[in-house]
Amino acid sequence: MxxxxxxxxxxxxxxxxxxxxxxxxxxxxxxxxxxxxxxxxxxxxxxxxxxxxxxxxxxxxxxxxxxxxxxxxxxxxxxxxxxxxxxxxxxxxxxxxxxxxxxxxxxxxxxxxxxxxxxxxxxxxxxxxxxxxxxxxxxxxxxxxxxxxxxxxxxxxLTKQLIDSLHNLQTVIDRAQDSFAPLWDRYAEHFAKQDVIYTMASGASYGAAYSFAICVLMEMQWINSQAIHSNEFFHGPFEVLDDKRCFVLLKGCDSTRALDERAEEFLQRFGSSENILVLDADALDLSGIDDRFKGNVAPLIFFDTLWRFIYKVADFRQQVMLEGRRYMKKLSDY
Incomplete structure (x- = not known):
């Protein structure tokens, strides 16, 4: 080969x-x-x-x-x-x-x-x-x-199609930053006031929701969080939803997208729109990415762009990011 x-x-x-x-x-x-x-x-x-x-x-x-x-x-x-x-x-x-x-x-x-x-x-x-x-x-x-x-x-x-897509990915991410910027302006100050924010996704994007929950919200901003699978949401976690609870939903564009759409419908039905931050991969300009890989590049776009969001949140909280951690990289005896 x-x-x-x-x-x-x-x-x-x-x-x-x-x-x-x-x-x-x-x-x-x-x-x-x-x-x-x-x-x-x-x-x-x-x-x-x-x-x-x-x-x-x-x-x-x-x-x-x-x-x-x-x-x-x-x-x-x-x-x-x-x-x-x-x-x-x-x-x-x-x-x-x-x-x-x-x-x-x-x-x-x-x-x-x-x-x-x-x-x-x-x-x-x-x-x-x-x-x-x-x-x-x-x-x-x-x-x-x-x-x-x-x-x-x-x-x-599909190695050629993959590498061609990956070489176009940074341009796609840069466009996504511009597309999501109005959401950061809309949600950052409100989310900065929260002590609990849940994340949700499925398929290829679940890992990005997991990382944002444990390595960003919890590790760097001391905001309680949990990554919830979009279908597992309906098997217990949806009981925490009310008009005050905040969620970040990553709507991917892979074969599991219908799971995210169902979750969004429920969030909007019983939650409050100002508490529900939805990042939708289908709303992005993914030209340059082969159709067969769009679902798998979506989590990297989410991961990268959410860093822009969390820095705005951190500014409102007056909580520094990496340097503010209490234990990570500070202790070795555990």
Whole structure:
């Protein structure tokens, strides 16, 4: 199989060495924000390939020790800094079991990079403050890995369409920032006054809702939150809805969109519009993205644009973002 020249070189090197047809399972393993990208990666693999997969928190991956883990399995891990202890331990554990391991990190020489067979370097602006092109993000790298595996197994080869789409993604995100800006102006001050904000999504976008809930609202603004799946909402969580409760709903454009639409109808029926922030992927200009990948690029657009929103919220709360955390990166004895 020949990959497009614009494929990430680390991903291409890993794919060249992996016996993709011999694989029978993929484990996507990480913690926190890095775990959130594993959900859309699995969604992409489910939609385009026949290779089975699971998503695991890194510590539970070791504790559960799946019997299926072995030489014919691939373990894909991610840690932004490469220093997440649980994820590094999971990489070592997987290699001890004979699995092939790929580790995504901004620093390939980090503990995670050294614990895996194939480190893959990505760029991230959220801890460095340096803007990046979305094609160099962890989302982009893991999507290239997934679709490269699908093609290497003799299934549909959409690697060119994928890489073309990823190279257009930053322009799409920039347009989305402009499209969503009026929502930030409308909702930021009101949401800044809340002590609870729920997030909701389904399909490829669920990971973005999860990340925004635990790694942004809770970690950086001390706002209680919970990521609710758009269909699970109707199996208990909808009882918290009233005319005072705030929600962020991510309406994707993949095959699960109807689940989000149903949730929105209920939110608007029993909630209050000023408390319901809806980001709709169908309202965006996604030209330049292949139709088959629009659903999977939506969560990256949501993730990126919501950072613009939360900084406006933080200004109203007079609560700094990364520097204001009490425990994260401040303690090591836990």
């Amino acid at each position: 020949s990959l497009p020249a614009r494929f990430h070189p680390d991903v291409a090197a890993a794919l060249a060495a992996i016996d993709a047809p011999a694989l029978r399972h993929v484990f996507f393993v990480a913690c926190g924000g890095s775990l959130s990208i594993m959900h859309p990666a699995k969604f992409l693999l489910d939609q385009h390939g026949s290779l089975a997969s699971d998503v695991y928190n890194a510590a539970e991956f070791i504790a559960r020790a799946p019997k299926l883990l072995g030489p014919d399995t691939l373990v894909v891990l991610c840690s932004m800094t490469g220093t997440t202890r649980e994820t590094t331990a999971a990489g070592r554990f997987a290699r001890e079991k004979g699995a092939v391991t790929v580790g995504l990190t901004v620093e390939p020489t980090s503990p995670l990079g050294q614990s895996v067979d194939f480190p893959v370097k990505f760029e991230a602006p959220y801890t460095t403050g340096v803007p990046i092109d979305a094609k160099d993000s962890n989302y982009s790298c893991i999507y290239q890995l997934v679709m490269g595996l699908v093609a290497a197994r003799g299934e549909e080869d």
